[in-house]
Amino acid sequence: MAKNIISADKIFDGFKWLIEKALVIEDGIILDIIDKNGIENVQHFEGILTPGFINCHCHTELSHMKNVIPEATGLMGFVGKIMQLRQYSEEEIKSACASALEEMQKNGIVAVGDICNTTHSLDAKTNSNLEFQNFIELAGFLPEQASPRFENGEKIAAQFEKTGATSIVPHAPYSVSKDLFEKINAYSQDKIISIHNEETPDENLLYEKKEGVFLDLYKKMNANIDFFQPTGKTSLQSVLPYLNKPSQILLVHNSFTSESDIQFAENQAKNTHQQIYWTLCPNANWYIERTIPPVDVLRKNRVKITLGTDSIASNYSLNILSEIHRLQKHFPNIPQEEYLQWATSNGAAALGMQEQLGTFSIGKKPGINLISKDFQTIKKLY
Ligand SMILES: [Zn+2]
Incomplete structure (x- = not known):
């Protein structure tokens, strides 16, 4: 699977909200957590990203x-x-x-x-x-x-x-x-x-x-x-x-x-x-x-x-x-x-x-969930 940069309205890293960040992932592994401003090719999701x-x-x-x-x-x-x-x-x-x-x-x-x-x-x-x-x-x-x-x-x-x-x-x-x-x-x-x-x-x-x-x-x-x-x-x-x-x-x-x-x-x-x-x-x-x-x-x-x-x-x-x-x-x-x-x-x-x-940390493969904006439904992304 190719390297991917993803973000969402909100990202919860397992402990707290990440502000204006994006996750660099490959094969579900978190390669990096970067500032999303000025970055091209960020795949944006509506809702909340959380670890599995x-x-x-x-x-x-x-x-x-x-x-x-x-x-x-x-x-x-x-x-x-x-x-x-x-x-x-x-x-x-x-x-x-x-x-x-x-x-x-x-x-x-x-x-x-x-x-x-x-x-x-x-x-x-x-x-x-x-x-x-x-x-x-x-x-x-x-x-x-x-x-x-x-x-x-x-x-x-x-x-x-x-x-x-x-x-x-x-x-x-x-x-x-x-x-x-x-x-x-x-x-x-x-x-x-x-x-x-x-x-x-x-x-x-x-x-x-x-x-x-x-x-x-x-x-x-x-x-x-x-x-x-x-x-x-x-x-x-x-x-x-x-x-x-x-x-x-x-x-x-x-x-x-x-x-x-x-x-x-x-x-x-x-x-x-x-x-x-x-x-x-x-x-x-x-x-x-x-x-x-x-x-x-x-x-x-x-x-x-x-x-x-x-x-x-x-x-x-x-x-x-x-x-x-x-x-x-x-x-x-x-x-x-x-x-x-x-x-x-x-x-x-x-x-x-x-x-x-349990957390979005570099090197981990924690699973990535997308929760809908209204917090009602959940979907496994990775
Ligand atoms: Zn029981």
């Missing part, structure tokens, strides 16, 4: 469940519906994975933090141009499940390693035993992990008082949780201390996270030299629970926010711009560039891909 978007939380393997689960069921209703669904053939599941990755690419996403419970997304990833951080997800609230579940996770992880960095991660505080947390932690030195955090108020009720819907769930599953002692603390404050080895932790959802939880997590991170990223999936929160995460409290505490789509089972599309639109409805006063930073440079750093992605 980063989707920090997805479950590609659930893509066959698009449009099958009704909205506003609440988390327990959602989990119940998933368990009642008909069986899908492996072919249907794998083909839906491939379509999901294509949809993300079309919507300007260049990298995905992707949850894997199975190897169903493996073929689609092998054939995709997207970058992946695979999070092999383990669950098991009964202590005796820890060893077999972890061994199974190791086998799945080994298969994903050829498609990108791969780590073994806990599903959520309400579904992982202390024993399993300890096994995951021991394996996580210098790795990036994620965990679903405070998606429903009952998660805190379980840890604070051993009350709430999770007790019914475990009863229904015939799981005896007599061993479990409430800590009197929120779920996050109860389990985060088990995870002191990973270099980075993505806390996902945070719909019911309080300011004291935020400060607790940031303090632990400071003491253990970890990085915490607060990954928000507002469309999924809206779809499942009709809630929106406490973005104002997170911003007040100056933490690092990133964005994710969650799975298409609980979303309308796999499009990070649509996640921004959802937040803009509830937080219209947050500057556009801050939202874009969450979608680009913050996301790239969260997935450990900041050397290649």
